[in-house]
């Protein structure tokens with residue numbers, strides 16, 4: 001198969017940042033995707049419906065400013081999220097549900113990743129808020145890693161399943177949960193065994209394409225560093241099996257997380273891979289690697305809207321087998337940003 005035409009995909013997990021960073025990246029996503037679930041981990045975090053609405057306006061303004069009337073970007077719809085804190089009032093959840101702007105609430109265990117300091121310190125602290133979410137049927141998106149420094153960084157997702165997720169699923173059986181950016185066989189198995197109506201998971205392109213050795217190939221490679229960190233090959237294979245299985249619980253979420261080049265290439269570099277500009281091409285390469293391009297459309301374009309109870313997109317896009325080279329760097333405000341797999345060949349290309 002040399003061309004693949006599919007329903008225009010959506011990105012169910014995306015970081016767009018704010019200000020000049022936002023202006024640098026938003027068109028890249030709008031060129032590829034019709035909609036995106038936008039993460040709320042700004043500084044300060046997006047914790048109220050009013051803030052989410054204002055952020056949505058800034059996203060659309062930045063897109064107008066940088067993409068003008070570029071046809072590929074028209075109609076892009078940001079789907080907003082709230083950042084869950086120990087103090088999120090249940091009333092804010094009810095306002096979110098009524099807003100039509102906010103589509104989910106994101107749980108970061110405090111300290112788990114970039115801008116997560118205001119996150120949740122214990123599940124007991126957010127019980128009433130989760131009950132409200134369950135009652136109004138607003139999905140909970142979970143960064144599933146424990147933060148205990150005594151737990152090995154490669155085990156944090158697995159330990160989260162055993163110590164947090166199992167009991168959360170039991171205590172809130174009707175709460176819709178998305179286990180975000182899963183990285184382990186254990187997570188894929190847990191999701192596949194959970195009730196489909198209330199459980200989903202996003203999988204990034206980088207976790208489908210790379211295992212942890214990519215971080216160290218020829219020296220330390222900060223542009224492959226993200227959280228949850230890449231795992232060993234057995235886990236990558238399990239994720240690829242899950243993504244290409246046709247199981248509707250699994251859907252596309254890039255976790256494209258832009259950081260300026262100098263903040264990645266430093267002694268203590270930021271976590272996050274920037275994949276927005278070539279996201280669907282990376283996923284096509286991953287699915288093609290196991291001869292399962294026929295399953296890409298379900299994963300990229302059907303399972304996500306079905307879970308979120310939104311309509312599937314009407315437009316279609318085409319990806320073509322064509323080898324091109326990922327740019328070494330892209331403009332990012334006054335500086336630059338290095339996309340994932342910079343300078344490497346990629347075998348698929350989105351037709352304009």
Ligand code: DOR
Nearest residue numbers: 113114226227257271272
């Ligand atoms: O690698 C990551 N980068 N993982 C996250 O959970 C957050 C993200 C970011 O915001 O940079």
Ligand code: ZN
Nearest residue numbers: 013015039255
């Ligand atoms: Zn993320």
